[in-house]
Amino acid sequence: MSSLLALEPQKIAPPRSVEVIRCGVGDEIYCLEMSVVASVMPARDLRSIDSDSPHSPVGVLAYRQNDIPVFDLSALLGRSSAPQRDSQYVVLIKHPSKAFGLRVDSVSRVIRLG
Numbered sequence: 823m824s825s826l827l828a829l830e831p832q833k834i835a836p837p838r839s840v841e842v843i844r845c846g847v848g849d850e851i852y853c854l855e856m857s858v859v860a861s862v863m864p865a866r867d868l869r870s871i872d873s874d875s876p877h878s879p880v881g882v883l884a885y886r887q888n889d890i891p892v893f894d895l896s897a898l899l900g901r902s903s904a905p906q907r908d909s910q911y912v913v914l915i916k917h918p919s920k921a922f923g924l925r926v927d928s929v930s931r932v933i934r935l936g
Contacts, residue, residue: 839936845913846928847896853933854924858915861885862929865910868892876900883912883923890914892923 842853843862868881876897882889892912896902912923 839934841932841934843913843932844930845895845911845924845926846930847899847926848901852895852926854913854915856932858917860914860916860921863912863914863923864908865906865912865925866908868906868912868923868925870906879922880906880925883914885914885921885923888921890921890923892925895924895926898924 841856843856843859845852845854863883863885868883870881871879873880876894878893879891880894880897881892883892884890906925907927909927911926911929913926913929914921914923
């Protein structure tokens with residue numbers, strides 16, 4: 823135990839503050855860091871695509887003159903995919919190689935953590 827006391831104190835950086843957006847998928851809540859979120863749009867603007875794979879896009883969304891592929895977050899998490907409803911949202915994610923969207927059941931608010 824005395825060897826633990828002999829350790830020199832180290833400076834610990836304070837945690838950085840992070841903003842997240844709260845999204846509902848079924849009865850579960852997930853948070854996405856706002857630094858990767860480009861926009862949130864109603865899913866009613868989503869053009870559906872027939873897909874057999876849960877890892878394939880469920881549709882495309884027009885955003886800034888580009889068609890953005892949209893994936894169902896529920897299916898990506900291994901849960902059953904809910905049918906598209908007008909009350910759902912698409913969270914557009916900024917990615918270095920290509921933007922994409924995640925369809926979620928609800929979006930409630932932005933929260934600051936830290």
